[in-house]
Amino acid sequence: MSKIIAIARKDIKIRFSGKTELLFFLFLPLIFTLLLSGVLFGGGVNKIVMVVVDEDNSDISGKLVSLLQSSEAVAPSVLAQEKAQETFDNRDAAAILIIPSGMESSLKAGQTVSLDFTLDPSNNNGLAVQQEVQKAIGQISRSLAVANASTREAEQIQPFTDATQRQAYYDQSLATGQQMFDTAPVRIVITQPENAAEIQSQKETQAAQASAGQLIIWVFIPLLGTSELMAYERVWGTLRRLVTTPTRKPTFLLGTITGQLSSGLVQMLMLVVIGVVLLKVPWGQNPLALLLLLISFGLASVAMGTMLGTFTRTPSQANGLSISLGMVMGLLGGCMFPLEMFPPAVANVAKILPTTWAMMGMTQLTMYNAGLLQILPYAAVLLGFSVVFFIVGIWRFRYE
C-alpha cells in the first residue's frame, strides 16, 4: 500500500512541478465554463440563432421581436439589412426574417402583409425557427385577423356606406377581439417529470450543459495524459530501474492510476463547486450519485490513458494524442454542443465513447436530480469501459 501511495505522490509532484499546470487544472476550465455558459459577456448562446431586419420599427414589429426574444429555442438578433444578410451568409444564423416597412399601417388598414423568411436549406434549425416565428406572428396578428373576419362577414350581408363606417366597424371588432383574447382560457399546460430539477429557462440549461461539458473535457484530457507519464518514465529509463526493486507491475500501475485519479477527482470537485456557486447548477442534490459518477468517469479516463500509454513511444507523442483524442471525443460526446442537436445516427454512434456516457449521466444528475439508482447504468457502462481499457493496458504494458 505504501508503495502505491509513494508512486501516486511522485506522479502528482511531477504533474504540478510547473506553475503552468494550474492554467489547465483550473484557470482555463473556469474561463471556458464561464464563457460558454453565457455568464461572462453573455457569450456562447445555445439557442438557435436567427437574424431579424426590422424595417418597420413600429409597436407591432417591436412586439414581434419581443415575442421571439422570449422564446426558449431561438435567439434573435435585430440587425440592419446588410449586416443581417452577411451574418446569414456566414452561417452565423439559421434564418433571416425581414419585417417590411409599413407593416403596422397596412395591418391596421385591414390588409394582409407578407414577411420574408429565408432559411438555410442545409441546416434543419431553420425549420425550428420557422415554427417559432409562425407562433409569434400568430399571436401578434390574431386580433387583427378577428377584426378582418368580422368586418368581412358584415360586408357580405350589407356593404358599408363609406370607408369611415367600415373603419369604425373594424376598430370596434378589433377592440372586442382583443378583450376576448385577454380573457380567453389557457388551453395548454407544461409539465415535466416530478424528479426533474427546477431548471426552467434555456439559460439555466445552458449553464448546466457548459458546467458538465467543460468538466468532462478538462478532466478527460489530463487523465488521458497518463499515457504521457508512462511514456516519460519509459523514455527516461525510470521504469527499467523500477524492475530492479521489489515492485510488481500491478503495484506500479495501481500507483500511477491512484495518483492520476486523485488529482482528477480534486479537479472535478473544484469544477463542481464552481458550477454550484457561480452558475447555480444543481450538482449537489444527490452527493452519493455524483461521487459514483465522477469516480467511474475518472476511472474510465485514466484507464484509457493507461491503454494509450502502451501504444505511444514518446511523451510528446502521447501528449499530442491525448489532446487530440480528448478534444474530438469531447466534441462527439456532446460536451461542446447538446446531444439533442446531433443528427440521430451520429448521436447513436457516439454512444461508443465514454465521454457520451459521462455527459448523459451528468445530464441526469443536473436535470433530473437523479439518485444513485438512476445513475447506476451510466456508472456501470463507464466502469465497463475502465475494465476493458485496463485489461488492454496491462496486457500490453512493458517496462521498456
Next chain:
Amino acid sequence: MKKILQIGWKDLRVIFRDRAALILMLLAPFAMTVGMGLVTGALSSSGGGLSQVPVVVVNLDQSTLGNALVEVLKSPELSKLLVVEENNDVTAARALLDADQTAAVVIIPVGFTASVIPQDGQAISADAQIEIYKNPSRTISTGVVQSIVESFLNEVETGRIGGQVAVAQLLASGLVPQQQAVQVGMQIGTRLANERGNLQTLILNTRQASVSEAPSFLMYIAPGFALLFLMYTVSLGGKTLLTERQEGTLTRLMTTPTGPSQVLVGKMAGTYMLGLAQMTILITASALLLGLRWGDPLAMVILLLTTVAAATGWGMLLAAFSRTPGQVSSIGMAMTLLFGLVGGSFFGGVMPGVIGYIGMLTPNYWGQKGFNTLANGGNMQDLLPVYAATLVMAAILLVISIFIFRRKGLLQK
C-alpha cells in the same frame, strides 16, 4: 539571406520529422473538422441541426380538434423536424419520456374539442387543457414542439373568437336579428373553423437560400480548426529558439560567422514557413478529401501569408517572454485554446458581443473572417481590411519580440 533561409529550413525539417508534433499540427485539426462535420450534419445528406425530434402524442379527444392537431404534428412539412408516434396510454407515454426515449409527450385530453366548439347546440364544456410533458434535458426540442402546439391553439382560438366577435358585432349593428343569432353564429363558426389557417393577416413568405448562397458549414469550420492549431504550431517554432539555447546549439551557432540578427530572423522565418506549410497542407487536404472549394486562389494565398505572419508574431512574442521551452509549450497550448475560443475558431465564426471585440486581438479572428469572406465568394478587395489588420499585428508583435530578445541578451555573441 541564404543563412536565414537555411536556419528556417532546418527548423522546418526538424519539426516535420517529429511525429508527435504532426499529430497536433495536422491530425488534430483535421479530426476536429470531421468531428464537427458529423455532429452538425454537414457531412451527411440529411443536413445538420435539430431534426427528427421524437414526439409521442396521446389523443384522448378523438374528435375534430384533437385529430386536427395530430394531423398538424404528422404533416409532411414537419416530417423532417418531428418523428411523431401515437400512443393511447398516458402512463406508457410518460414512461418513454422518463427513460429519455422522447423529447415531449403531447396529451390531448378527453373533451378537448367540446371545450372549444359547442356540440349540437350545447354550451361548451369545462376547459380542457392540452398537456405538454417535456423532457428537461432537451429544452430546444421541447421548445419547438411547444411552439407548434401553441400555433395550432392560436389558430383555433382565433377561429372561435373570430366567430363570437363577428356575431356580436352583427347583432350590435342590427345587421342580424337576435332570433337568428344562433344560426348565423353556427354558419360563421363553421366557415372560420374551415378557414383556420387562412385567417392570418401576417403571412410568412418562406424560401430556402439557394445552394450557391449557402456554402457548406465545413467551409467555415475547417479553417477554424486549422487556425486554432496554427497557434500551437507557431508556439512550437518559438520554442526551438529556447531549446537550442538550453541544449547549447545556439551558442555553437554564434561561434560561426552568423550574426545574431540573422539567427533571429532565421528562427522567425522557420516559424513562418512552418505555419505556412501547416495551413497549406490542411487547406489542400480539406479541398481534396472534403471537396471544399476555396474561391479566389490569389486572395486565399495572400490571406494565408498575412494570417500566418500575424500568428508568427504571437509565437515569437511568447518565446521572447518565456524562460524555458517547457513554459513555451504550456503557455502556447493555453494561448492556442484561449485564442481559439475568443477568435471564434471553435465555431467557425466570429463570437458575439464583447468576446468578439477581444477576439480582434487574435490572428484567429481575422483569419476566420477572411476565410468566411472567401467562402461567400469574396475577392481580394473584400479582404483588404483583413490583410491590413494581420500585417499591422505581425509588425507590432515582431518589433516588440525583437526588442525583448535584445533586452534579454538572448542572442549575444
